[in-house]
Amino acid sequence: MTASLPIAVDAMGGDRAPSEIVAGARLAKENHGIDVVLVGRSEELTDRGDLEVIEASEVIAMDAEPGSSVRRLKDSSLVRAAEAVRDGRASAMVSAGNTGATMASALLRMGRIKGVSRPAIATLLPAPGTTPTVLLDAGANAECKPEWLAQFGQMGAVFAQDRLNIPAPRVGLLSIGEEPGKGSPLVKETYAEMQTVNWGAAEFIGNVEGRDLLTDEVDVVVTDGFTGNVALKTLEGALKNLMLALFSAMGERPEAAEAAAQLGPEFDQIYRFFHPDTYGGAMLLGVKGVCVISHGSSGAQAMENAIKVAAEMVEAKVVEHLTEAIAG
Amino acid sequence: MTASLPIAVDAMGGDRAPSEIVAGARLAKENHGIDVVLVGRSEELTDRGDLEVIEASEVIAMDAEPGSSVRRLKDSSLVRAAEAVRDGRASAMVSAGNTGATMASALLRMGRIKGVSRPAIATLLPAPGTTPTVLLDAGANAECKPEWLAQFGQMGAVFAQDRLNIPAPRVGLLSIGEEPGKGSPLVKETYAEMQTVNWGAAEFIGNVEGRDLLTDEVDVVVTDGFTGNVALKTLEGALKNLMLALFSAMGERPEAAEAAAQLGPEFDQIYRFFHPDTYGGAMLLGVKGVCVISHGSSGAQAMENAIKVAAEMVEAKVVEHLTEAIAG
Numbered sequence: 148m149t150a151s152l153p154i155a156v157d158a159m160g161g162d163r164a165p166s167e168i169v170a171g172a173r174l175a176k177e178n179h180g181i182d183v184v185l186v187g188r189s190e191e192l193t194d195r196g197d198l199e200v201i202e203a204s205e206v207i208a209m210d211a212e213p214g215s216s217v218r219r220l221k222d223s224s225l226v227r228a229a230e231a232v233r234d235g236r237a238s239a240m241v242s243a244g245n246t247g248a249t250m251a252s253a254l255l256r257m258g259r260i261k262g263v264s265r266p267a268i269a270t271l272l273p274a275p276g277t278t279p280t281v282l283l284d285a286g287a288n289a290e291c292k293p294e295w296l297a298q299f300g301q302m303g304a305v306f307a308q309d310r311l312n313i314p315a316p317r318v319g320l321l322s323i324g325e326e327p328g329k330g331s332p333l334v335k336e337t338y339a340e341m342q343t344v345n346w347g348a349a350e351f352i353g354n355v356e357g358r359d360l361l362t363d364e365v366d367v368v369v370t371d372g373f374t375g376n377v378a379l380k381t382l383e384g385a386l387k388n389l390m391l392a393l394f395s396a397m398g399e400r401p402e403a404a405e406a407a408a409q410l411g412p413e414f415d416q417i418y419r420f421f422h423p424d425t426y427g428g429a430m431l432l433g434v435k436g437v438c439v440i441s442h443g444s445s446g447a448q449a450m451e452n453a454i455k456v457a458a459e460m461v462e463a464k465v466v467e468h469l470t471e472a473i474a475g
Numbered sequence: 476m477t478a479s480l481p482i483a484v485d486a487m488g489g490d491r492a493p494s495e496i497v498a499g500a501r502l503a504k505e506n507h508g509i510d511v512v513l514v515g516r517s518e519e520l521t522d523r524g525d526l527e528v529i530e531a532s533e534v535i536a537m538d539a540e541p542g543s544s545v546r547r548l549k550d551s552s553l554v555r556a557a558e559a560v561r562d563g564r565a566s567a568m569v570s571a572g573n574t575g576a577t578m579a580s581a582l583l584r585m586g587r588i589k590g591v592s593r594p595a596i597a598t599l600l601p602a603p604g605t606t607p608t609v610l611l612d613a614g615a616n617a618e619c620k621p622e623w624l625a626q627f628g629q630m631g632a633v634f635a636q637d638r639l640n641i642p643a644p645r646v647g648l649l650s651i652g653e654e655p656g657k658g659s660p661l662v663k664e665t666y667a668e669m670q671t672v673n674w675g676a677a678e679f680i681g682n683v684e685g686r687d688l689l690t691d692e693v694d695v696v697v698t699d700g701f702t703g704n705v706a707l708k709t710l711e712g713a714l715k716n717l718m719l720a721l722f723s724a725m726g727e728r729p730e731a732a733e734a735a736a737q738l739g740p741e742f743d744q745i746y747r748f749f750h751p752d753t754y755g756g757a758m759l760l761g762v763k764g765v766c767v768i769s770h771g772s773s774g775a776q777a778m779e780n781a782i783k784v785a786a787e788m789v790e791a792k793v794v795e796h797l798t799e800a801i802a803g
């Protein structure tokens with residue numbers, strides 16, 4: 148029974164590793180009763196309390212070339228974390244480290260689910276007043292084929308069901324116009340491909356646009372990893388810069404600054420709502436195991452959330468459901 | 476002398492045509508002394524005051540297929556507006572109508588600047604505390620070649636000089652990582668191409684990311700029309716949804732609603748700063764004439780701004796400068 152296995156946490160990955168990672172792992176255990184095993188250099192994990200450690204002597208740097216690092220650094224925390232899942236010592240892996248190396252470790256050590264052409268990164272976007280929107284691929288595959296994108300849609304639908312409890316997710320294809328004929332050649336071919344796919348309980352609703360991402364118009368948005376990553380970073384930048392501009396404007400007039408101070412709880416609420424850390428990281432869909440990828444800048448709370456998501460996804464049997472959806 | 480010619484305004488194009496378009500044209504004349512000629516059905520332009528009209532009996536619908544419409548509707552306001560520029564009866568054209576048909580009219584009637592592979596749509600993105608960022612292509616070419624993108628960079632640099640008075644614009648290539656090796660095959664090839672281009676006073680600064688769009692990191696961001704349009708609409712949606720979420724949050728607590736009411740001027744300032752209408756529309760770069768494309772939803776003030784931008788671009792001799800940059 149997978150749920151009794153611990154979550155393997157890459158203790159060495161992330162801008163604030165190992166201290167914040169270890170702190171997040173402890174929070175996950177204390178606040179949610181989740182069993183966690185740290186992966187890394189035990190001598191550097193002195194604050195680990197009673198958490199167990201899987202030894203790994205090497206660390207893949209945040210800016211290292213993913214493929215060659217994973218092949219070369221066989222005793223790295225990322226590779227060992229993926230192996231722990233493969234070998235049945237852990238139920239899932241979580242890392243805030245090098246995203247490309249996390250994907251490569253998971254792909255090479257766990258392997259692909261049968262029938263999956265390419266794993267994709269699924270991320271959640273906050274949508275005011277409704278469930279978040281699943282965006283995939285958020286950056287795993289800079290260049291895609293129509294069949295891969297259609298499969299991303301199937302995997303994203305399963306993820307929306309298991310992660311967000313949406314029974315019949317609406318799947319949209321990101322384009323530059325709603326009509327079927329709009330978009331790049333890739334999008335047009337993908338549109339045709341997506342009309343032939345078995346969607347199970349989900350539904351393909353056609354093209355959607357960038358302005359639909361944070362709304363209730365769609366549940367799962369499919370795009371290639373290049374466009375998805377640009378859209379994701381554009382969103383993050385827009386939200387940050389709008390908030391900064393607002394605070395700057397409010398600082399210019401004394402009465403405004405006073406009124407703004409009254410709005411502390413509301414600004415805090417909005418900040419949290421739109422902050423990526425709130426959503427517990429992205430998930431690599433299509434590998435034989437749960438792999439959660441947290442922001443490189445993750446602090447303890449972001450890691451706690453990411454570990455909680457990983458445990459929930461194990462519990463929800465998302466890998467089994469993905470396997471069934473792709474086989475079906 | 477081009478500056479003495481009127482600006483041709485497509486009176487029939489846009490969701491709020493003709494009334495708001497005509498009102499905007501009158502504002503441009505009254506507030507800025509800009510000579511305007513309306514293009515459309517004079518019998519429907521009863522509020523035109525003393526503005527002159529170039530007769531055009533047909534209208535290209537907002538959702539019509541661009542290419543065939545322009546070929547078929549030879550007496551449409553869009554086609555006649557482009558012809559007015561070609562024939563020396565107007566110095567520039569402005570339309571809030573069908574974007575694809577506006578591009579097609581300008582391209583087919585004015586023709587391309589010698590050496591230009593493909594015209595591109597340049598749009599301005601608000602960057603708090605600094606000059607706006609030029610984004611191109613914002614949607615003219617869903618699929619691009621590396622050489623086209625490099626040329627978009629050259630044209631964008633000229634536009635930044637003439638429109639934003641930036642003497643030495645920093646040109647960046649939109650990608651999913653700052654390192655030269657990051658991105659799609661198109662981006663990697665374009666990077667190499669952009670290193671060989673003659674930048675004049677401008678400078679190619681390498682890859683930039685979605686989060687840089689609204690910042691002072693870069694002046695001109697080059698991308699294909701698919702990615703550019705997705706980024707633009709993602710930005711518009713993010714700003715709208717963040718503002719909505721903020722207002723909604725502030726309405727839940729009576730003290731917050733009171734404080735928010737005090738911040739009216741600041742919210743208004745931010746709203747205007749980020750609103751697309753403030754920037755006077757996008758410009759089609761690479762055709763033999765000034766062609767300004769305003770939002771389909773443009774009201775009188777957006778049209779006034781767009782007409783003012785068109786007049787300024789004629790005055791700045793942007794077409795001459797583009798011609799020199801591409802020839803050089």
